[in-house]
Amino acid sequence: MPGTIMHSPILAPTVALVAWSLVMWTWMYATRLPAMFKAKMKSDPYAPRGEQMNQLPAEVRWKADNYNHLMEQPTIFYAITLALALMGEGSGINLTLAWTYVGLRVVHSLVQAVINKIELRFVIFVLSSLALIGLTFNAAMVLF
Numbered sequence: 001m002p003g004t005i006m007h008s009p010i011l012a013p014t015v016a017l018v019a020w021s022l023v024m025w026t027w028m029y030a031t032r033l034p035a036m037f038k039a040k041m042k043s044d045p046y047a048p049r050g051e052q053m054n055q056l057p058a059e060v061r062w063k064a065d066n067y068n069h070l071m072e073q074p075t076i077f078y079a080i081t082l083a084l085a086l087m088g089e090g091s092g093i094n095l096t097l098a099w100t101y102v103g104l105r106v107v108h109s110l111v112q113a114v115i116n117k118i119e120l121r122f123v124i125f126v127l128s129s130l131a132l133i134g135l136t137f138n139a140a141m142v143l144f
Contacts, residue, residue: 010090013098014081020106021070027113028063035060058116066112070105073132077101080135087142094138097131104128 035056044052053061081098084090090098108124111117 008085008088008090009095010081010085010098013095013102014078014085017070017074017077017102017105020102020109021067021074024063024067024070024109024113028067031060031063032056062116063113066109069112070109073129074105077132077135080132080139083139084135087139089138089142094135097134097138101128101131101135104131 032053039055041052041055053064077098081090084094084098104124104127108121108128111121111124
């Protein structure tokens, strides 16, 4: 239709993961700032990276660790979902894989932020990585 902008369905899980990252950002600061005030921490620009944060309780640090994780591998997810959207391949199995990836990353976040069981986190991470590999394989099959 003239004047209508069409969008790929795979953009929904892409935006959902961005929104989840912002939820984790909020949770991180909602726990970190009160803990910093309680510990009477002063910012030290000369402290080695992250050293000051080690003074905070582990349960507080877990949220920040997870937020950092959401800035790592998911960047590949964003790239591949945008590529699939541009190629017109953002539905069907690719949409299912994208939602699977997002769901697993949310579960990973909750596990890390609440109980931080490393073995469980690793299994969830591997499963989400398999979804990401599937998306990449499917994109490569279209391109090459």
